Structure formats: structure tokens, C-alpha cells
Amino acid sequence: MTFESFDFHAHGGLNSETFCQFLVHCARHNVSDIFIQGGGPLVVDVYGRKVRASVFRVEPPQLQRLMDEVFSEQIKGELKAGRGIDRTLQLTGDMAQRHGLARGERLRFRCNFVQATIGDYDTVPALTLRTIPTAIPALESLGLEADLFPYLLPHKGIGLVVGETGSGKSTLLAAIYQYCALNDPDRKIVTAEDPIEFLLNFPGAVLMPEQSEIGRDIPTFAEHLRLTLRRAPGVIGVGEIRDPETLSGAVMNGQSGHLCLSTMHTNSPGETIPRALMLVPEGQREAMAGNLLSNLQYVIAQRLLRTTNGKRQAVREYLVFDDHVRHELGKLPYTQWRNWIDNHLAGLGRRMSDIAWRLYREAQIDRRELLTVISAREIARREATT
Known part of the structure; x- marks a missing residue:
């Protein structure tokens, strides 16, 4: 599994426009979730695996500016009042291919905002975005x-x-x-x-x-x-x-x-x-x-x-x-x-355990993943009877 990093430096650094371009990049590279914490790097989830998507850290003031520009300045006040927020972000392309999207092309993200203590930082914002596929599968x-x-x-x-x-x-x-x-x-x-x-x-x-x-x-x-x-x-x-x-x-x-x-x-x-x-x-x-x-x-x-x-x-x-x-x-x-x-x-x-066991026996999932469904004792019992 690989994730092709987005080169913020080549696009003029991290700002509201390059952030939106990064979101488009993630959607096109099978990213399901994007995690942004004040004081931490950008992290993405690709098929259930967490991958660092930036070598730099997003400092809390920088993240706050992004939230103000891309979403709304009201979010800051809600977080300070101790209220988490759920929003949907939609990016739409135009004739100038804004954000790297073709005219009429749309991408949607489900967004959750909270305030938390993260590492050495106290009361900083954290943002989680879930990619919503544009096309509904048949x-x-x-x-x-x-x-x-x-x-x-x-x-x-x-x-x-x-x-x-x-x-x-x-x-x-x-x-x-x-x-x-x-x-x-x-x-x-x-x-x-x-x-x-x-x-x-x-x-x-x-x-x-x-x-x-x-x-x-x-x-x-x-x-x-x-x-x-x-x-x-x-x-x-x-x-x-x-x-x-x-x-x-x-x-x-x-x-x-x-x-x-x-x-x-x-x-x-x-x-x-x-x-x-x-x-x-x-x-x-x-x-x-x-x-x-x-x-x-x-x-x-x-x-x-x-x-x-x-x-x-x-x-x-x-x-x-x-x-x-x-x-x-x-x-x-x-x-x-x-x-x-x-x-x-x-x-x-x-049962879910029966299906997971068959996938394990067929080497489609590994033992670590099997343990998320079946206990170690149950695995030992099944191994003893096969």
C-alpha cells in the first residue's frame, strides 16, 4: 500500500486553496479519512492504514486560519464553548478547474471538529474528514x-x-x-x-x-x-x-x-x-x-x-x-x-467469526486482523479441530 504525497511546497505552501487541492488529491488516492490535529502532521487513512501525509506540522494558529477560511469563523467560538461540530464540505469545479476539479465535478467530505489536549498542546482544534465517494456504487x-x-x-x-x-x-x-x-x-x-x-x-x-x-x-x-x-x-x-x-x-x-x-x-x-x-x-x-x-x-x-x-x-x-x-x-x-x-x-x-475464519484460512486476512473478530482462545479451539 502506497500513498503519493501531495507537494505543498510546489503549490505555494499550505493555505486554503492548496488545502482544498490536498483534499481532492486524497479523494483520488483512495483515502477514506483525513486527520488534522493542531501541532501535528497531516495523516490519512488508506484502506484502514494510517499514513503520514506531510513532513511538516500544522501549528494551531495555522489550522485555525484554515478552518476560518475553508469552513466558517463561527466554528472557533463553538469549539471554545466546548461544543463539537459536524459539517459537510462540498468542493465543486468550475471552468478554471478550481481545486483541480473539472467543471461540474463535485467532492464531498463529512467533517467533525473538536477541541482537545493533543501532546504538548492544550485546547487545540482537531479536524477529521471522511471522504464521501462521488459515485454511489451499483x-x-x-x-x-x-x-x-x-x-x-x-x-x-x-x-x-x-x-x-x-x-x-x-x-x-x-x-x-x-x-x-x-x-x-x-x-x-x-x-x-x-x-x-x-x-x-x-x-x-x-x-x-x-x-x-x-x-x-x-x-x-x-x-x-x-x-x-x-x-x-x-x-x-x-x-x-x-x-x-x-x-x-x-x-x-x-x-x-x-x-x-x-x-x-x-x-x-x-x-x-x-x-x-x-x-x-x-x-x-x-x-x-x-x-x-x-x-x-x-x-x-x-x-x-x-x-x-x-x-x-x-x-x-x-x-x-x-x-x-x-x-x-x-x-x-x-x-x-x-x-x-x-x-x-x-x-x-x-456468523461474522465463521466468515473471518474462512478468509484467514484462505490467507486473505492475517492473524492480527482475525483477532479483531475472534478471540485468541476461539482461534486456538478452531485450530485444534481442523
Whole structure:
């Protein structure tokens, strides 16, 4: 894995324009994240590996000037008040090929600003930028399992894509929206995101998706779900289910005959329902469990594992809630659902650990990466039985 450094000196030093050129350079060299800390060098993430992208350090005053010029002078005051900020940065080319972009070419970055103590520096700004690919990949190109693909766009209910930060949840959902817009044009797509990442801009679609940003267009995910039913939606996107109001709204939308797609920060289908139920008061959990069982269409847990060829590969553990699964879970108290789901997927050899083990045996991932999925004891057990 190599990253071609950007020569700031040859472009006139570090300033707002060369910084934007650097961002374009990163996007074109498969950089997923860019890390800028007051008093530290520029660092980038390429396929999950951190690489220094500058020989010089960005001093705090210099970083502050960049933030003022590229983003907004208001950010400084927000950070001093102890408030982190999430923003989206869009770079657009013009006739003069501004930032090195062709006319009409656009790049987007999700940006997070915080104030922190870093090394010898106290209360300095730190900026993390996530590259948002311009082109949404075709759903067919993501290597989805054949028995999962047909279930991604049911008529109604709830579909969840879960996983840790940076696991490709947003990419998978954007690909689903794109597939729907181009292949099922009678379904209007409306989403709420925090912030908007992929632009759902599909010129070939009959009706363009409507994307709302939390804090700019609408106050909360729950309010989005309440208002969306008046907009004749076919597919409703919710950036994340993270409070009881949003969970209840998703259930209500599913019950009313709409498809609601969202995410959660869980690591497996078995973990997802218990985590969702923890959002509601204990006395309401049994009723909510019943609502989830009747409305959930699928839970897809995804991770990106670093491969031995220097890239990354998506691996998935998923459960489609068909009639058999609903029947079996319906016979059990909801407190036993996680065990049943885990055992069911283990019996099929479809746990994340099973997939990672096969990749390891095929030398597609190394032992260090395997240990991010399976414990050393479990590796020893598997090695002893093979």
C-alpha cells in the first residue's frame, strides 16, 4: 500500500486553496479519512492504514486560519464553548478547474471538529474528514449474498444495517436507494441524515429522492418520521435509530405500510433487538419486542476487514425475518431471542467469526486482523479441530 504525497511546497505552501487541492488529491488516492490535529502532521487513512501525509506540522494558529477560511469563523467560538461540530464540505469545479476539479465535478467530505489536549498542546482544534465517494456504487457490485439481495426492498417494514463506525453502512444504504430509484420508480424516497453524506442525485430517476439534514431542515429523526407520512413516501430513510421516539416512529411507519431503512451501532443481528429494546422503558419492552418481530424484515451487520493485498473487504452477518424465523422467535420469550438468532446463524456457518475464519484460512486476512473478530482462545479451539 502506497500513498503519493501531495507537494505543498510546489503549490505555494499550505493555505486554503492548496488545502482544498490536498483534499481532492486524497479523494483520488483512495483515502477514506483525513486527520488534522493542531501541532501535528497531516495523516490519512488508506484502506484502514494510517499514513503520514506531510513532513511538516500544522501549528494551531495555522489550522485555525484554515478552518476560518475553508469552513466558517463561527466554528472557533463553538469549539471554545466546548461544543463539537459536524459539517459537510462540498468542493465543486468550475471552468478554471478550481481545486483541480473539472467543471461540474463535485467532492464531498463529512467533517467533525473538536477541541482537545493533543501532546504538548492544550485546547487545540482537531479536524477529521471522511471522504464521501462521488459515485454511489451499483448495488450489484457490492458482493451481496445471493439469498440476501432479493429481500432488500420489501413492500413495508423495517430494514436495519448495523455495524461500527466506518463499516460501510452509509454506502450500502445509498446503493439500495439508488437501486430503488432506478428500478422501482413508483416508490418515492425520503431520507433524514445527520449530516447528509451521499447526494442521491439520480438523473435517470422519475422522481428525485428528498434528503433532509438534521439541524438544518428538520430538528430530529423522530420528527422526520412523523412528518414523512404526509409526503406519500415509498421508502423512508432514517440516519440512525438512537432514541425511543425514533424507534417508535420507525415501527409506526412500518405498520402503516411503508419501508423504513435505518442503522444502529450494533455488531450482530442477535445483539440488535436487545439493544433496541434497551431504548424503551422496561415496562414497554415486551410490547415493543412484538412490534419489532412483526415489522423487522432484515438485519445486516457489516464490517470492513483489512486484507493481505492492502485493501479491505466487506463481510456480513445477516438475518432475514421470514415466516420461519418469526414463528420460531414467537415461541420464545424475547429475552431468549438473541441466543436463538446467534445459534441459528452459527448452525448455518454465517456468523461474522465463521466468515473471518474462512478468509484467514484462505490467507486473505492475517492473524492480527482475525483477532479483531475472534478471540485468541476461539482461534486456538478452531485450530485444534481442523
